[in-house]
Amino acid sequence: MLPVRIRRWISFIGTASAIVTMIAVPVEYGWVAYQYEADNLAFKARLNAARVSKYIYTHGAMWTFHRVRLAELIELTEAKDVSVNQRIFDQKNKFVLEEGPKPSSPIFMRTASILLNGEPAGRIEVEASAWPLLVNIMWVAGASTLLGLLIFLALRALPIRLLDKTFDTLSKREGELETQNNRFEAAIENIPQGLCMFDRDNHLLVCNGKYAAMYRLGAEMTQPGTPLRTILERRDAAGIHLKDNEDHIERIMARVAAGKPYRHISEFVDGRIISLMYQPMQDGNWLGVHQDITEQRQAEEKISHMAHHDALTGLANRILLREQMNLELNEVKRGASLAALCLDLDYFKQVNDTIGHPIGDALLCAVAKRLNECISDTDFVARLGGDEFAIIQTQVEQPVSAKALAQRLVDAISKPFIVEGHEIVIGTSVGISIAPNDSTDADVLLKCADTALYRAKEQGRNGFSVFETTMDTKMHERRTLEIDLRKALAVGEFELFYQPIMNLEHDTISGFEALLRWNHPTRGMVSPATFIPLAEETGLIVPIGEWVLRQACAEAAKWPDDVKVTVNLSPVQFRNKTLVPMVTSAIANSGIPAARLELEITETIMLQNTDGTLAVLRTLQGLGVHISMDDFGTGYSSLSYLRSFPFDKIKIDQSFVRDLDKGSDAIAIIHAVSGLGKSFGMTTTVEGVETKEQLEQVRSEGCTEGQGYLFSRPQPASEVPRLLLSLGRTKRGTGEAAAIPAVSREIPQSRRMA
Numbered sequence: 175m176l177p178v179r180i181r182r183w184i185s186f187i188g189t190a191s192a193i194v195t196m197i198a199v200p201v202e203y204g205w206v207a208y209q210y211e212a213d214n215l216a217f218k219a220r221l222n223a224a225r226v227s228k229y230i231y232t233h234g235a236m237w238t239f240h241r242v243r244l245a246e247l248i249e250l251t252e253a254k255d256v257s258v259n260q261r262i263f264d265q266k267n268k269f270v271l272e273e274g275p276k277p278s279s280p281i282f283m284r285t286a287s288i289l290l291n292g293e294p295a296g297r298i299e300v301e302a303s304a305w306p307l308l309v310n311i312m313w314v315a316g317a318s319t320l321l322g323l324l325i326f327l328a329l330r331a332l333p334i335r336l337l338d339k340t341f342d343t344l345s346k347r348e349g350e351l352e353t354q355n356n357r358f359e360a361a362i363e364n365i366p367q368g369l370c371m372f373d374r375d376n377h378l379l380v381c382n383g384k385y386a387a388m389y390r391l392g393a394e395m396t397q398p399g400t401p402l403r404t405i406l407e408r409r410d411a412a413g414i415h416l417k418d419n420e421d422h423i424e425r426i427m428a429r430v431a432a433g434k435p436y437r438h439i440s441e442f443v444d445g446r447i448i449s450l451m452y453q454p455m456q457d458g459n460w461l462g463v464h465q466d467i468t469e470q471r472q473a474e475e476k477i478s479h480m481a482h483h484d485a486l487t488g489l490a491n492r493i494l495l496r497e498q499m500n501l502e503l504n505e506v507k508r509g510a511s512l513a514a515l516c517l518d519l520d521y522f523k524q525v526n527d528t529i530g531h532p533i534g535d536a537l538l539c540a541v542a543k544r545l546n547e548c549i550s551d552t553d554f555v556a557r558l559g560g561d562e563f564a565i566i567q568t569q570v571e572q573p574v575s576a577k578a579l580a581q582r583l584v585d586a587i588s589k590p591f592i593v594e595g596h597e598i599v600i601g602t603s604v605g606i607s608i609a610p611n612d613s614t615d616a617d618v619l620l621k622c623a624d625t626a627l628y629r630a631k632e633q634g635r636n637g638f639s640v641f642e643t644t645m646d647t648k649m650h651e652r653r654t655l656e657i658d659l660r661k662a663l664a665v666g667e668f669e670l671f672y673q674p675i676m677n678l679e680h681d682t683i684s685g686f687e688a689l690l691r692w693n694h695p696t697r698g699m700v701s702p703a704t705f706i707p708l709a710e711e712t713g714l715i716v717p718i719g720e721w722v723l724r725q726a727c728a729e730a731a732k733w734p735d736d737v738k739v740t741v742n743l744s745p746v747q748f749r750n751k752t753l754v755p756m757v758t759s760a761i762a763n764s765g766i767p768a769a770r771l772e773l774e775i776t777e778t779i780m781l782q783n784t785d786g787t788l789a790v791l792r793t794l795q796g797l798g799v800h801i802s803m804d805d806f807g808t809g810y811s812s813l814s815y816l817r818s819f820p821f822d823k824i825k826i827d828q829s830f831v832r833d834l835d836k837g838s839d840a841i842a843i844i845h846a847v848s849g850l851g852k853s854f855g856m857t858t859t860v861e862g863v864e865t866k867e868q869l870e871q872v873r874s875e876g877c878t879e880g881q882g883y884l885f886s887r888p889q890p891a892s893e894v895p896r897l898l899l900s901l902g903r904t905k906r907g908t909g910e911a912a913a914i915p916a917v918s919r920e921i922p923q924s925r926r927m928a
Contacts, residue, residue: 199318204311211307212282215258217347219286219300222248222260224355226288230295235456238264241271248273248298257303262288264296277303291371291379291459292398367465374458376402376430388448388464389414403427415443430460439467447471484557486535487542495556495564499616502554502568503609512568512609513576516623517583519561520601520635527749529596536593537600548582564620572608573640580604580638588636601636603627612641625649656712658694659705663718667693670725671888674897675740675859675881678873683901685738685772687881688726689888690718710746719747720756727764727771729891734898740772742804748779754793761797768798772823776804780815788819795820802859806847816854824851826877828862834871841875848876 225247230237237244248260248271259274282304288296362369368385372378378400386396390412395405406423416422418441429436430452438450451463482494490498499514506512519541526534538561545555545563554566565583567576587602605627607613612622622641628649630639662668672686692700709715723741730739747753761768773794780787795801802823803815816824826847833840844860851858860872863882872880886897 196315196319196321199321200311200315203314203318204307207307207310208282208304211302211304212284215282215300215302216284216286217351218258219284219298221351222300223286223288223298226262226298227290227295230288230290238268238270244271245273259301261299261301262296263299265294270296277301278305280304280308293379367463370462370464372402372430372460372462376427378402378405379459385462385464388466402430413444417441417443419443433460487539487557489542489545489563490554490556492556492558495554495558495566496616498554498556499566499619502566503614503616503619505568506609506614510568511572512566512619513570513572513579514607514609514619514623515565515567515576515580515583515604516558516620516627517563517565517580517602517604518627519587520603520631522561522600525598525600529598533593533596533598537591537598540591540593541587544586545583548579548586553579564623573606576606576608577638577640580606584636584638603630603635604638605630605641606638607641652708655700655705656708659692659708659712659714662692662694663714663721667695668718668721669693669890670722670729671890672729672739672894672897673881673888674886674901675738675879676885676901678869678878678880683737683898684879685740686730686733686894686897687740687742687774687888688722688729690722691888706744710744713746715744715746716750719744720760723756724760724763727760727766729894730770731764731766733894735767735770737898738770738772738800739766740774740802742774743779745776745778748775748787748790754790754797757794757799758797761799769800772800772802774802774804774825777815780819791819795822802857805861816850816856820854821856823857823859823879825859825861825881826872828882831860831862831864831868831872831882834868841871844872844877845875848878851878852876 226237226244229240229243229247233240244262248262257275257277259272259277261272262270264270280303281301283299283301285297285299287294288298363382363384365382366384368382368388370378370381370385378396378398380398381396385391386393389405389409391405391408394400395408403423406426410419410423429438433454435451435453437452440448440450442448445468446466447468449465449467451465452460453463454460482491482497483489484491499512502510502512522534522537525537538557541561541563542555542557545565549555549565549567550570552567552569554568556564558564565579567579583604584602587600591598591600605623605625607619607622607626609619613619626639626641630637633639669691671689671691673689674683675685675687676682677684690702690706692702692705694700706715709718726739726741730737733739743753750756757771757773761771775791791801800822801819802825803821804825805827806824815821824847826844830840830843834844848858857879858877859879859881860877861881863869863872863880863884865884868882869880869884885901889897
């Protein structure tokens with residue numbers, strides 16, 4: 175048993191602890207609970223004040239009339255069974271709204287200010303009854319009494335963890351509210367626009383960092399209360415000037431003083447473009463939104479430039495050309511004059527085909543540079559597409575100045591170009607139309623210039639032509655002819671004529687050259703010189719050429735086995751990838767040996783994609799087909815082709831035969847080519863033999879074959895048997911062949927068609 179003294183101490187301690195517990199716990203609980211409820215009430219007041227502030231910021235000065243919405247906002251934080259009374263007063267202490275039942279006495283109340291941009295816009299009062307708190311204190315007192323007895327008996331410590339948890343909950347809620355406020359401030363600071371708000375006296379209320387950085391404003395210039403004029407003056411001092419800087423501060427102050435919303439685009443001397451939006455508010459304050467749109471404007475200008483300029487050369491495109499022409503034509507209608515020049519490059523396609531498109535693109539850029547060097551400051555040059563360009567010439571005498579410009583263009587483009595190590599020689603053809611003489615409509619004027627361009631090409635290229643009204647008629651005829659040509663093959667209007675090729679050693683026919691004729695229903699016999707170039711331009715030469723090849727092989731199948739048939743290949747036809755299968759099919763369907771077919775090509779074909787051309791020629795020769803080079807001697811690189819490909823035959827151009835009586839040069843060339851063919855093991859055929867004297871001369875120079883009107887004109891297929899019978903029995907220098915009179919050429923042989 176314990177000593178009495180200890181017992182007393184234990185009793186004292188127990189009694190003291192019990193008494194302290196019975197008194198201190200209710201008192202402490204009442205104080206803590208009161209603080210908790212008061213803080214909770216204050217928190218609700220602040221939270222609802224913040225929500226109302228945000229609502230006022232969004233909806234302006236009319237917020238006091240939005241009672242339903244305000245009631246919804248402040249009711250959001252309350253449970254349905256919680257009796258809290260809330261009252262809202264405006265800035266002038268005028269009652270606005272009351273929400274919730276009147277609490278029973280005793281009560282306690284907390285108030286929070288409604289702020290707008292840092293300034294009071296009203297207040298909110300929150301009241302709650304203290305009676306539940308008193309009841310709780312009484313219950314705690316009873317419990318503490320029991321607890322004191324237990325402590326007295328058991329000397330146990332009073333648990334206070336519940337209070338710790340209560341304080342932790344309050345601290346957590348305050349932290350969440352602070353985080354929310356920080357996020358709101360971060361959102362304002364991180365928007366891409368510069369924001370500023372000024373009061374009715376043009377003193378700064380608030381601004382974000384973007385606004386300060388945009389105008390290089392220090393911290394002292396972003397403090398609330400800073401006058402707008404001071405900020406503008408500081409901007410000027412920092413070098414932030416408008417391009418139109420004269421009286422700009424007064425202009426801005428006047429716009430703000432007007433109290434009306436407005437937008438303005440300001441261009442600064444440092445190249446920036448800033449969009450300004452000023453929005454006045456009901457309370458006299460106003461909001462400014464500043465957005466840097468420099469990159470946006472630059473992108474728009476770039477897109478506009480791309481839409482109106484050629485991406486490769488940088489010249490204006492067709493769209494901008496039309497706009498410029500329409501502007502200039504307005505001046506023409508007032509008495510001025512204008513010249514439209516259309517030009518394209520001669521032989522440009524050969525550059526693409528032989529050297530490649532990258533070199534062709536670089537050449538177009540070089541051409542564009544020369545065009546710019548040829549024109550004056552008042553002229554306008556554009557690229558229409560491909561190798562086509564156009565120039566508008568104004569403020570000069572027409573058509574004299576246009577002709578002079580056209581000649582400068584022809585001379586400039588004719589000079590060699592050095593492009594990535596390649597020396598390229600091309601030319602240009604120019605067509606000219608004059609306004610108002612030819613038209614005052616942009617489309618018609620360009621069409622007239624294009625028509626004149628076509629005439630310039632017909633006249634031999636690398637020159638210019640001025641539009642004449644008669645050209646329209648010829649262009650219409652050409653289009654009509656093209657329409658007729660497109661249906662000629664389908665309706666069977668084509669026919670093959672055959673001209674014999676004579677073996678000069680045996681005076682017998684070694685073969686026939688197939689020549690295309692067009693029996694037009696109204697025009698009669700159309701010259702190949704007229705429709706073959708048109709067929710090549712339109713691509714119709716491919717199906718027409720296939721028909722010629724198949725028809726010629728089918729006709730040759732009816733001839734003696736030692737008689738060949740010669741078919742000319744167009745450069746356009748040769749570029750078609752179906753050429754080899756087409757030749758193979760024609761031979762197979764006709765049943766003739768491949769060796770009886772001879773294909774004639776010109777030097778133009780050899781200019782195109784040399785490696786690919788040689789591969790196709792070798793494939794055809796591998797089939798057994800004979801390959802002949804036509805018009806030999808007229809090009810500048812024929813000898814190199816003889817070295818790169820073993821032709822079976824070379825044909826000496828008729829121009830050398832025509833010049834036999836003009837001097838020894840033609841004889842020397844024929845002799846040299848004949849000797850060259852002999853050394854290479856090639857047959858040498860001379861074209862255009864029309865007299866017995868020419869025949870004897872070319873025979874004496876070693877030519878192995880001859881062809882011309884001396885022997886026969888081209889004849890229909892039905893006449894071939896007669897020609898074989900008559901010319902096949904001819905002896906050298908006598909017989910029917912000698913009796914055939916020389917006649918004038920009805921078509922240039924350079925326009926023959928395979």
